[in-house]
Amino acid sequence: MAGLELLSDQGYRLDGRKASELRKVQARMSVFAQADGSAYLEQGNTKALAVVYGPHETRGSRSKSLHDRAVINCQYSMATFSTAERKRRPHGDRKSSEMSLHLKQTFEAAVLTELYPRSQIDIYVKILQADGGNYSACVNAATLALVDAGIPMRDYVCACTAGFVEDTPLADLCHAEESGGGTALALALLPRSGNIALLQMDARLHQDHLDALIEAAMTACKGVSKVLDGVVRQHLEEVSVLTRD
């Protein structure tokens, strides 16, 4: 069997998208009543659930709390049924810890933590189905959950991945494209200011191509931000209709 062809000669990707097209993004906010904020987001077949608690008093040891800003606590986990082969350990493995750390760094850059000194904000994200771009789905879902919780942020944080195949940047990689062995770059963007909250890339890439790749990822993030904005506005409309009477 010949290997997968990630980008056909006609410019189609495996799933029928063109190079710069995103997967379908769907989202809902306030899916749980108990939490302060929650959101469910699908980016293609990657499904993520984000729940936010806080800001509240620092739990556990007092020493963790900061006198000038809030502590952000992130926990990332994957459902055992999220991958094709059942996962043994849903959280706490090395990959999950790293992902938690990345999420924490991302949201520390976006949330106005200095408004809540000596307090804590908890963000829990769970991947229900993994099909590539787990980090970006988590960031996007958590953003919506934070908005739902009413925590002030500088901007939406929108994340998207981009890969590089046959000299063409591909936006929003699916699992097959991610595992195809090419370069993958994850980028979290504050779209209005154009500031980058987090940028991560493990594989090798020629320096000449980096700008093009980042450019593609940023365009994709801006596309995601439009979708998120639409979701928030629609949610507000629904809520205001409910609360009006």
Place this chain on the structure above:
Amino acid sequence: MEGPIMIKTEKVLHLNSSKGRKVRVVREHYVREQVPCGSSLCQADCLNDGKVLSGDVTHYVVPDVGVVRDFLEILEFRELQGIVFTQTAYQSVQHTRGRRHYNRLRALLKDPRHDCVLFANEFQQYCYCPRDKGESQDKWHTRNVYNAAVWYYNHLAGLQPVVMITEDNDAISEFSALNSGVYVISTREYLLSFWPDLQAAHDLYNSIAQTLQERESEGVEKVYTEHLPAEVLEAGIKSGRYIQGILSVNKHRAQNEAFVRYEGSASKNTELNSDVLINGAKLRNRAVHGDMVVIELLPRNEWKGRTMALTEGQGEEQPLEETQSQPMPSGRVVGILQRNWRDYVVTFPPLEEVQSQSRNSQKILVIPWDYRIPKIRISTQQAEALQDQRVIVRLDSWESTSVYPSGHCVRVLGKAGELETEIQTILLENCIHVPPFSEAQMCYYKKMPVNTEENRWQMASSEVSSRRDLRDTHLVFSIDPKGCEDVDDTLSVRTLPGGKRLELGVHIADVTYFVREGSLTDLEARSRATTYYLADRRYDMLPAVLSADLCSLLGGVDRYAMSVLWELDAETLDVCTVWYGRTLIRSSYQLHYELAQSLLNGEEVEVPELSQLKGSQRDQKLAKLLQALETLTRVARHLRAQRDKGGALELEGVEVRAQLDEEKNITALVPKQPLEVHETVAECMIYANHWVARKIQESFPHQALLRHHPPPKQDFFNHLIDCAKARGFSIDTRSNRALADSLEQAVDPQDPLVNRLLRMMATQAMSNALYFSTGACPEEQYYHYGLALDRYTHFTSPIRRYADVLVHRLLIAAIQLEKEGSLSKPLASNKELEELAQHINNKNRVMKLQDKDSKTDERCVADAVIYAVRANGFLAFIPQYGVKGAVYLKDREGQVVSVDGDGRCEWKAGTLQRYPDRISSCTSTGTHTFYLFSHVTVRISVEPSRCHADSLCLELVSNKPHCPVQPESQPAGRGRSELVQEVVRRAEEASLQAERGRKPKLSREERQFRQSRTPNLYVLLQEISELALLDLSVCQITNTEEQTCTASS
């Protein structure tokens, strides 16, 4: 982001996970309304870029998945037009057939000469239908293809009937009546009704269909072990358990010995730096010569040595008494990463054999022309008709249940033994496909300039004004072999006003002006890559109007050129400035080498260009030309001396030139005489190449096309060092400089051949020079070992080599300081083709030689020099013909050669004793020893062969050198005067040899810049070095270029 509207669907796949388990995978699948259809009849304004189906065909044909998978070869016929490949079929080929098959389909789709397109039906909203529950994959695929055909018909608003061809009879009955305008028929029916005249396609169809059918009814008894799955192989290679490499079969023991050379570094296993032996067909496990295989090493106690005895190439290989070398790493093939199958030329066995072979089936074992390929099993009913014909066969598969691979017939070449057939065979065996330039191609490329009597080609005035005009200022001339038509290099030299500076100019035909990038001519030239020269014909890279006329820098006409002009200091000859650019030139003299040399020697010769003039005018012109030639020689000597300081090598080979009579028959083979003017021209060309390489490398550090020659591996020199030791010379191979020096000293005053042979062995040890892109290689690897230059490229023969065309484009871009596109892709395929071209030339030369031999006298006797010793004979080199071959000292009955007092040889019972540098035969009459480099007389005869190329046999006649007084070689009536002449001639030759020793000689790289219509020296040298690289057995086992030589006694 307002993109086109896409609808998200999902499809479920069942894949094998890395651990071998079945996994259910859900993939997204986006479908859309706008998918380009790729037809010029499109009514819906599809965004069709790239290839578009023509509208003026009678119908479009949509092949089903099974048809594309199994009958792709039929769809490759250019006569079949308007083919719409569906994505369904395309992907199915990708998944079920190997990469080669898939790449062929891709190439087909890219080829602008083929009227076919790919339609992405699965991404089309109205074409795609999801798989139903319980539906088999084949059915689903067929349904999708049919839907695509219907959509296509409707999309084109019924302007073109659509025919779907399928091998699935259910589909025909199910779909054929559903839609008018969309016809569903079988492939056979399609060919019969639409292409009744295309006999070749019908034959091919029958052949493939029969093979498929036979495969289904195959037995189940396993002959070979199964190959391991790809994942296991990959993991094994990574962990070091398995080794990956290219299999090469020993030509002389094709059934038993094959070797695998490591790819990449074998750093983990330093003790295994040699090749790995694969002994026997079982262990080789269905791998064919050239395949990329994965092997596992056998335990040490099962290691075997390679056979050292010379064997007969044909017939069954009876187990000889074990004369083996040291046990070497041995292994077995566990899997094949990539098949490297090509088209093979085969011959059918004689009729009686066929009948005994096939009692109950039509299966026939045919014998490939190439010894290294196993017999191929094909099914055909035409066995009788194909007797004595050479046939092209393609391999289909090699199941573990079958002893031989199965294949099918593709085309009949012609009767075996006929010259035309044999040449075709050689071309095909080297994967060279050279159809004549088609009329359509010529027409398609509308701007193709014409130059006929009525319609003379004129230079465009814009070009005249933009180019530097050298027509009146410079004396330009060319030096080429006699009768050369494609002149692509000319020279000029003059003293600049003031006398302090010299100006040397090299002017190369400006091919890129005529061959625009991406044009059809360009594409064709790229796929041909080079011009092939055979002894009596030439396959041009460019159409004749360009190669022999408009691009060719003929004498007395205005031509476009690319020039490099150096200003040199008149005294020290150092370069002051260099100028590159496009120019206009008019070559004043079209000289040939012999003429130029005679001029230089001060002989009275007629220059054709001056024959019209008379008196003082003529003398004046002649003096001017002579002065230019002398200056040129001086400059070239200086350049050569400079390179010699750096350690440039001079290598040796024999150039045989075929003399043709009027009917283009070969009348004689003459070794070519080297002249100093050859070197002069070559040196200037090297210089131009070097400076162009510098220029483009500076302008495009990451994408310049250069040529490097990696230093050879030290162990390849072992044979050379050992041989030299036998004669008391020591060869230092630590650097190219040291090697050149020690070769220079290794001269036996009695026997100039010794030095030639040593140089030839050194050539064998060399690696091949390669093209590369500067971006792909670190800077220290740019070095050219043979020429001792830090940067080198090919610039001077754009008419004959495609690489030069690329370099020209780069240089133009560099001059304009513009950024050129992605020219930097390494030209691997180009390189391969080049190698093949050399191969072919040599093969052809051998064939001609045999041809000649068999025509003139069946048995001729010649002088030979022993250059390697084997267990039951030695390898000899015949300088007269440039032929190498094996000479047996032991025949099949175990008798050995004995030498009596006056040097005659007889077969007698006795034994052979082999030493590193000599071999002794002991018989009742005494012991005789043959030393390395000693001269013997051998008789050459031709061993005719049914299936393969005829081979040469060498038979020992005497242990004395073959000299003119030897009675066998001289006709009885030969007079004394003739003998005197003969002696004089030999003396002349000897002095010439001595002279050559003193003069700086050409190195291998330089010689190629000479153009000749006959196989030239460069070709031979390349061939030798290629053999040293490719045929692993060559280094130690045999160095013959020919097929095995058999002793006929």
